[in-house]
Amino acid sequence: xxxIYQTPRYLVIGTGKKITLExxxxxxxxxxxxxxxxxxxxxxxxxxxxGVNSTEKGDLSSESTVSRIRTEHFPLTLESARPxxxxxxxxxxxxxxxxxxxxxxxxxxxxx
Amino acid sequence: xxxxxxxxxxxxxxxGENLTVYCNSSSVFSSLQWYxxxxxxxxxxxxxxxxxxxxxxxxxxxxxxxDARKDSSLHITAAQPGDTGLYLCAGTGGGNKLxxxxxxQLKVEL
Numbered sequence: 001x002x003x004i005y006q007t008p009r010y011l012v013i014g015t016g017k018k019i020t021l022e023x024x025x026x027x028x029x030x031x032x033x034x035x036x037x038x039x040x041x042x043x044x045x046x047x048x049x050x051g052v053n054s055t056e057k058g059d060l061s062s063e064s065t066v067s068r069i070r071t072e073h074f075p076l077t078l079e080s081a082r083p084x085x086x087x088x089x090x091x092x093x094x095x096x097x098x099x100x101x102x103x104x105x106x107x108x109x110x111x112x
Numbered sequence: 113x114x115x116x117x118x119x120x121x122x123x124x125x126x127x128g129e130n131l132t133v134y135c136n137s138s139s140v141f142s143s144l145q146w147y148x149x150x151x152x153x154x155x156x157x158x159x160x161x162x163x164x165x166x167x168x169x170x171x172x173x174x175x176x177x178x179d180a181r182k183d184s185s186l187h188i189t190a191a192q193p194g195d196t197g198l199y200l201c202a203g204t205g206g207g208n209k210l211x212x213x214x215x216x217q218l219k220v221e222l
Contacts, residue, residue: 006154033209039151040198043212058209090154100145101202101210103154 003027006091006104013081014112021076021107023091032074033101035090036060043090049074081111115139116203116213124219125191133186133199133216141203144177144184145210149198158186191220 004025013019025032030051035043035058045058049068063085064078074093078085088108092101116137125131135144143162147155159168161177161184168175174187184201201213 040215040217042200042214043155045209048209088152092154100143100157100160100204102157103147106152106154108152 004091004093004102004104006089006107008107009105010108010110012110012112015080015082017081017111019078019081019109021089021091021109023074023076023104024072025074025093025102025104026072027093027095027102028071029093029095029102030071031094031096032068033092033094034058034064034066034074034076035092036062037088037090037106039088047076081109083111085109086111116201116211118199118201118213118216120216121214122217122219124221127192127220127222128190129220131188131191131218133201133218134183135185135201135213136183137203137211138182139203139205139211140181141205141211142181143204144181145202145204146175146184146186147200147202149200155198155200191218193220193222196220 007022032049034047037043044060046062047066049055066076088106090106091104094101119134145160146158149155159175164179164181166177172189176185199216202210
């Protein structure tokens with residue numbers, strides 16, 4: 001059973017606010033990921049990290065940024081939220097072999 | 113870009129029926145995972161298959177990885193309302209990044 005946590009679970013904010021979505025895992029996994037998903041649709045990779053101080057942009061362009069100062073923590077920040085950022089954000093981590101990813105419960109973000 | 117297409121996109125069946133979901137690509141994957149996701153939650157891993165031709169069974173669910181490692185199928189026997197959800201296949205490519213399929217929304221009615 002994977003232990004990966006995301007907070008908050010739900011967030012409703014106004015346009016222009018700065019927000020940080022938290023993600024933590026207790027499995028010691030080096031690799032962590034952020035995905036964006038609209039309801040019932042496929043997942044799109046927006047950021048990933050292969051270890052401390054390593055971050056890369058994913059396949060879907062995003063205005064968000066991430067940091068990886070500690071192995072267990074991979075927060076995502078939006079400096080100025082807009083309605084187009086409304087979506088579900090999912091965090092995941094993976095063990096080396098065979099690359100299976102374990103997901104957190106997600107943060108449902110609504111920007112008014 | 114590696115693409116994974118799932119079919120059907122939507123499936124609504126009665127309790128007790130059998131169904132198969134397909135996941136197809138023109139690319140080869142080192143492994144393939146199947147996830148189930150309920151509304152407002154993250155995907156939950158069902159199975160990982162790594163060998164071409166591999167078949168795995170989990171109770172009423174049977175997963176198969178194609179011989180060429182480009183496609184996979186999920187078969188559910190005697191579907192139950194608790195099987196309702198979004199089913200996602202995902203293939204592992206370079207760097208352990210996952211490419212997710214387009215998803216199959218399953219609804220099982222009483």
